Amino acid sequence: MARTGYTLPVFAVAAAKAALLRLQSIESVPQVTLDLLPDSAEIPIQQLTLLDAQSAVAITISDPGDNLDLTRDTPIWAWVRLEPRQDQPLILEAGEGLGRTAAGDPAIYSYARQLFDANLLPLIAANQTLRVTIILPAGRQLAQRTSNAAFGVLEGLSLLGTSGISQPLSAAEHLKELRLALQAKVIDQHHLTFCLGSNGMQVAERLGIPAAAVVQTGNWIGAMLVEASLRGAESVLLLGYQGKLIKLAGGIFNTSSHLADAKLEILSAAVIRTGGDLETAQSVLAAPTADAAYKILLERHQAAAAFGWLAQQISERAGQYVQKYADQALQIGTVLFDRQGQIICRDAVASELIAAFEAGATAAERQP
Numbered sequence: 001m002a003r004t005g006y007t008l009p010v011f012a013v014a015a016a017k018a019a020l021l022r023l024q025s026i027e028s029v030p031q032v033t034l035d036l037l038p039d040s041a042e043i044p045i046q047q048l049t050l051l052d053a054q055s056a057v058a059i060t061i062s063d064p065g066d067n068l069d070l071t072r073d074t075p076i077w078a079w080v081r082l083e084p085r086q087d088q089p090l091i092l093e094a095g096e097g098l099g100r101t102a103a104g105d106p107a108i109y110s111y112a113r114q115l116f117d118a119n120l121l122p123l124i125a126a127n128q129t130l131r132v133t134i135i136l137p138a139g140r141q142l143a144q145r146t147s148n149a150a151f152g153v154l155e156g157l158s159l160l161g162t163s164g165i166s167q168p169l170s171a172a173e174h175l176k177e178l179r180l181a182l183q184a185k186v187i188d189q190h191h192l193t194f195c196l197g198s199n200g201m202q203v204a205e206r207l208g209i210p211a212a213a214v215v216q217t218g219n220w221i222g223a224m225l226v227e228a229s230l231r232g233a234e235s236v237l238l239l240g241y242q243g244k245l246i247k248l249a250g251g252i253f254n255t256s257s258h259l260a261d262a263k264l265e266i267l268s269a270a271v272i273r274t275g276g277d278l279e280t281a282q283s284v285l286a287a288p289t290a291d292a293a294y295k296i297l298l299e300r301h302q303a304a305a306a307f308g309w310l311a312q313q314i315s316e317r318a319g320q321y322v323q324k325y326a327d328q329a330l331q332i333g334t335v336l337f338d339r340q341g342q343i344i345c346r347d348a349v350a351s352e353l354i355a356a357f358e359a360g361a362t363a364a365e366r367q368p
Contacts, residue, residue: 005065005166006041008076009112009159010034014043015078016132017119018058022050023082024123035118036164037111046075055081064166070142071157077135086129090120093131097139099148099156106134107148107158115164134159152202152341175220179227182215186231189213191356194224196240196255203341204239208358222253225318226326235331237353238314242307242336242344243290246270249313253321263290267306270313271297274305291339304345307336311347 017032028048034041047059062074079095092113094106101107108116116132124130136142139156148158186192193209194217195201204214217224221238228236238245243263244255250266252259267290268281280300287293297303311334322330333350337343346354 003065005063005067005069006036006043006164007064007161007166008062008071008074008157009108009115009161010036010041010043010164011060011062011076012078012112012134012159013115013119014045015058015060015076016080016116016134017123018045018048018060019056019078019080020120020123020130022048022056022058023054023080034115034164037114037118039165041164054083055079067166069166070145074136074138074142077137079133079135081131083129083131085127089124089129090116091129091131092116093133094156095133095135097136097143097156098134099139099143099153099158102152102154107153107156107160108134109158109160111162111164112159174218175223178216178218178220178224182224182227183231185212185215186228186233190232190234191237191353192228192233192235193237193239193353193357194221194228196221196244200239200241203335203337203343206341207239207335207354209237209239209354210357210360213357219254219256219259221248221255221318222321222325225253225322225330225332229322229326229328229330233330235333235349235353236318237350238318238332238334240336242294242310242338245314245334245336246290246310248318249310251317253318264293267293267297267310270306270310271302274302274309276300276302276306294338294344307345308347311336311345311350315347315349 014032014034022028031042031044034043043060045058046061050056057077057079060076062071062076064072092106092108094100099107120130136157143156189212191213193204193214195204195214196217201214225236246263246266247255250262264285264287268284271281271284280302283296284293287296297306314334315332318332319330333347333353335343335346335350
């Protein structure tokens with residue numbers, strides 16, 4: 001049976017709580033109890049040391065259970081200091097390896113902050129402020145294997161999530177979960193936006209797309225498109241990182257690299273189809289990553305043509321896929337963005353769909 005684990009914010013909060021308890025003259029403990037809102041958990045403490053009368057450090061080790069998670073066995077440090085009461089009783093800071101937003105704020109999101117508040121605030125005296133610095137020694141290196149930079153998280157990992165429990169799902173269970181979420185949304189939203197990965201939400205937000213219309217798809221783009229059509233959707237805006245979404249232009253509708261990974265071949269074909277030279281196409285094929293290939297095309301002023309053609313191909317082939325398996329027409333537009341979350345291109349249908357979302361938001365704002 002698959003083993004559950006915990007998400008990264010849980011281990012960060014556990015380390016901070018252990019360090020604070022040590023400052024309060026409580027002996028070192030092998031584990032701490034956390035309120036996970038609404039669950040609870042016992043989290044082991046790897047190391048704990050008192051630095052001086054006002055500061056301590058504790059270390060936990062990430063354990064996501066049987067999920068495939070790159071943070072497995074990652075050490076999470078919490079350095080806590082007690083100070084005279086300031087405006088806030090609890091101050092959270094990003095140390096080495098914990099990412100920062102473009103505005104410079106620690107990449108500690110809503111659920112993680114709720115965990116810190118629930119587990120630490122009751123322990124802070126009325127005349128004190130607790131300053132907590134979270135450090136992930138391997139965070140900067142691990143972040144290079146994620147899409148964090150594409151979504152504005154710089155220099156490390158983020159404390160992100162909506163639950164403390166890391167529940168392993170089989171492929172079939174994951175797809176079922178995504179389909180159920182889509183079915184719930186399409187009842188009220190007939191014009192949907194598909195995001196490949198949860199971080200795509202930030203790009204959708206910048207485009208003015210309401211969260212109620214955004215559907216996460218995982219790698220199952222084809223299955224989710226068919227599901228949307230069968231459930232009554234009228235249009236779908238495909239929004240994704242170019243290195244993933246361009247696979248659809250080659251007829252690959254499950255974008256998992258474990259099943260098929262022809263992105264460089266598809267991109268090099270786009271270069272030739274749009275009048276590019278053979279040398280550039282060969283350079284694209286030899287590129288180590290989709291990002292490197294994109295940079296080559298930018299330098300040679302061939303990116304706009306190649307990606308514009310790809311966006312149209314993605315929309316057309318996605319429409320054909322739905323027609324084949326659902327026997328229905330579905331309006332589809334495509335937006336491609338780079339690792340920094342900057343829009344590379346959008347096709348004409350995508351522009352129309354985005355304008356419709358913007359018009360809907362404006363109309364809603366005018367309602368009394």
